[in-house]
Amino acid sequence: MSKKRKLGRGVAIVGAGMSNFGMFPDKDSKDLFAEAYAEALSSVDKGFDPKDIEAVWIGNFSNDFFVHQAHWGPIIADVAALAPKAVTRTEGACASSTLAMRDGLMAIASGMYDIVLVGGVEEMSKCTTEEVTEGLALATSPYEGQSGYTFPGVFGALATAYFDAYGAGREHLMNITIKSHENAPLNPKAQFKQTIKDLMDAKKARAEKKGKPVPEWKDEKEALWDPSFNPPVAWPMHLYDCCPISDGASCLLLVAEELAKGFTDDPIYIVGYGQGSGRGLHACPSLTSFEANKNAAKEAYGLSGLSPKDIQFAEVHDCFSIAELIHVEDLGFFEAGEGYKAIAEGATRRDGPMPINTSGGLKCKGHPVGATGTAQMFEVWKQLRGEAGERQIPGKDLYIGASQNLGGTGGTCTFSIFERR
Amino acid sequence: MEDRPFSDISYRKFLDEDKLMGSKCKKCGQVYVPPRHFCYECFSEDMEWLEMKGEGELAAYTCIYVGPAFMIEQGYDRKNPYCTGVVKLAEGPRIVGRIEGVDVSKPESIKIGTAMTAEFLHVGEGEDVRSFLAFKPV
Numbered sequence: 103m104s105k106k107r108k109l110g111r112g113v114a115i116v117g118a119g120m121s122n123f124g125m126f127p128d129k130d131s132k133d134l135f136a137e138a139y140a141e142a143l144s145s146v147d148k149g150f151d152p153k154d155i156e157a158v159w160i161g162n163f164s165n166d167f168f169v170h171q172a173h174w175g176p177i178i179a180d181v182a183a184l185a186p187k188a189v190t191r192t193e194g195a196c197a198s199s200t201l202a203m204r205d206g207l208m209a210i211a212s213g214m215y216d217i218v219l220v221g222g223v224e225e226m227s228k229c230t231t232e233e234v235t236e237g238l239a240l241a242t243s244p245y246e247g248q249s250g251y252t253f254p255g256v257f258g259a260l261a262t263a264y265f266d267a268y269g270a271g272r273e274h275l276m277n278i279t280i281k282s283h284e285n286a287p288l289n290p291k292a293q294f295k296q297t298i299k300d301l302m303d304a305k306k307a308r309a310e311k312k313g314k315p316v317p318e319w320k321d322e323k324e325a326l327w328d329p330s331f332n333p334p335v336a337w338p339m340h341l342y343d344c345c346p347i348s349d350g351a352s353c354l355l356l357v358a359e360e361l362a363k364g365f366t367d368d369p370i371y372i373v374g375y376g377q378g379s380g381r382g383l384h385a386c387p388s389l390t391s392f393e394a395n396k397n398a399a400k401e402a403y404g405l406s407g408l409s410p411k412d413i414q415f416a417e418v419h420d421c422f423s424i425a426e427l428i429h430v431e432d433l434g435f436f437e438a439g440e441g442y443k444a445i446a447e448g449a450t451r452r453d454g455p456m457p458i459n460t461s462g463g464l465k466c467k468g469h470p471v472g473a474t475g476t477a478q479m480f481e482v483w484k485q486l487r488g489e490a491g492e493r494q495i496p497g498k499d500l501y502i503g504a505s506q507n508l509g510g511t512g513g514t515c516t517f518s519i520f521e522r523r
Numbered sequence: 524m525e526d527r528p529f530s531d532i533s534y535r536k537f538l539d540e541d542k543l544m545g546s547k548c549k550k551c552g553q554v555y556v557p558p559r560h561f562c563y564e565c566f567s568e569d570m571e572w573l574e575m576k577g578e579g580e581l582a583a584y585t586c587i588y589v590g591p592a593f594m595i596e597q598g599y600d601r602k603n604p605y606c607t608g609v610v611k612l613a614e615g616p617r618i619v620g621r622i623e624g625v626d627v628s629k630p631e632s633i634k635i636g637t638a639m640t641a642e643f644l645h646v647g648e649g650e651d652v653r654s655f656l657a658f659k660p661v
Contacts, residue, residue, distance in 0.1 A: 245618075249656070250593075252590060255607060263583040334604075337586040389583050
């Protein structure tokens with residue numbers, strides 16, 4: 103029997119900010135974080151004095167590699183004009199900023215601090231695609247790297263195992279891609295704001311202009327099957343199964359529960375958090391699930407006293423289409439092997455019973471890896487407060503949302519549950 | 524018996540010698556490839572070397588069109604993709620390795636469950652030789 107856990111005291115989000123995500127040759131990590139931080143400060147309904155921030159946690163995976171600068175903690179604290187306050191950099195590959203949130207959560211719950219800033223940043227687009235592929239591959243397990251695996255390669259291998267185990271195929275993963283591209287045009291901060299149909303029309307127009315044969319696709323899936331539209335990267339992962347290379351930053355202002363109403367009448371409480379670690383493909387217990395997810399879900403549901411049925415919507419880490427499918431099963435939203443069928447019926451669409459990645463997901467919103475975790479929470483914050491604009495989940499009174507973040511090839515997984523009271 | 528440390532460095536040196544080696548927990552009998560310092564089942568660090576027969580079946584795979592630099596140096600690219608996979612060994616553990624002898628231009632034709640046998644690739648010359656574990660259909 104595992105012991106029932108409880109935070110020493112409650113913690114709430116009272117402000118949240120996110121830079122635009124995309125490829126920004128004229129902005130660096132400091133500029134991006136400043137953009138996110140300015141929005142977070144101005145989002146606090148009753149006003150916020152930055153002098154009250156007592157400590158900072160900042161997630162960053164690999165700016166060391168991407169822009170040849172390490173030790174990002176003090177650089178970011180300085181951007182926010184917060185030196186000499188304490189700052190700590192957290193690293194969990196693509197889950198780096200969720201780890202920053204976790205440290206802030208634990209620090210407040212313990213009584214060490216009352217008010218902290220947590221967030222993340224990554225600056226990837228100054229590298230070539232080959233360099234980014236190399237940089238990201240540093241976060242695979244060592245044996246995978248030596249066998250020629252890339253990031254998409256590991257997820258491609260998981261997809262073949264899933265297809266074989268449950269009878270799914272590429273056409274099922276396409277449903278995830280099409281759905282993400284339907285949500286993204288409604289998110290003004292997203293990197294790709296086009297639907298698959300928009301992209302098909304653009305390709306047809308280009309062909310016509312150049313006097314080349316104009317492709318005749320009858321629908322989105324026919325285009326996605328066409329390698330001239332959707333070339334393979336690491337079969338069965340094709341271009342439209344993969345998230346892009348992005349720059350961006352995001353952050354949250356966390357405060358002790360008893361202080362929250364002084365900042366806003368509508369704080370968002372962090373009621374569940376869990377995290378897990380995982381081994382490589384050679385040693386993980388299953389090739390159709392992430393062991394780190396299972397541990398994270400068990401911890402987060404245990405801490406919150408909630409179950410999968412209670413979660414009304416979630417942002418999950420769709421670095422690759424197959425990842426979204428595995429996550430929604432690992433977290434208990436759907437039974438193992440059933441997720442792809444529910445997705446085909448529209449269950450995870452914005453107007454479906456279990457909306458997933460209303461932001462457009464990593465696929466379309468973008469994935470500046472160190473910024474992604476707290477950016478997912480930014481979307482949950484927006485949705486729970488009814489501030490998601492055109493992409494607001496329709497027809498539901500939202501009070502419980504969640505975010506799931508994955509680092510590496512499943513080496514780190516986190517699951518966070520948020521409540522509006 | 525071998526007295527090399529149960530490390531990744533030893534594992535790779537064995538690959539240089541065309542051997543696929545794992546460690547077996549002397550306390551509970553669990554087998555690990557690559558070798559481990561501590562047993563997951565009983566936390567013992569009392570291990571012994573065990574050579575794998577190199578037989579197993581394909582458990583997962585991917586055909587990679589955009590590879591890392593060291594694969595590009597070996598001549599692989601969008602026009603010449605390569606296959607890498609996961610093989611479940613007859614002794615129980617899974618291991619990752621390159622997959623040779625399959626039609627990479629038709630990834631759908633590669634079948635999970637195919638019986639595989641290990642081969643050892645040695646790339647480069649002299650001091651620079653690097654060894655890679657690979658498998659091919661039986």
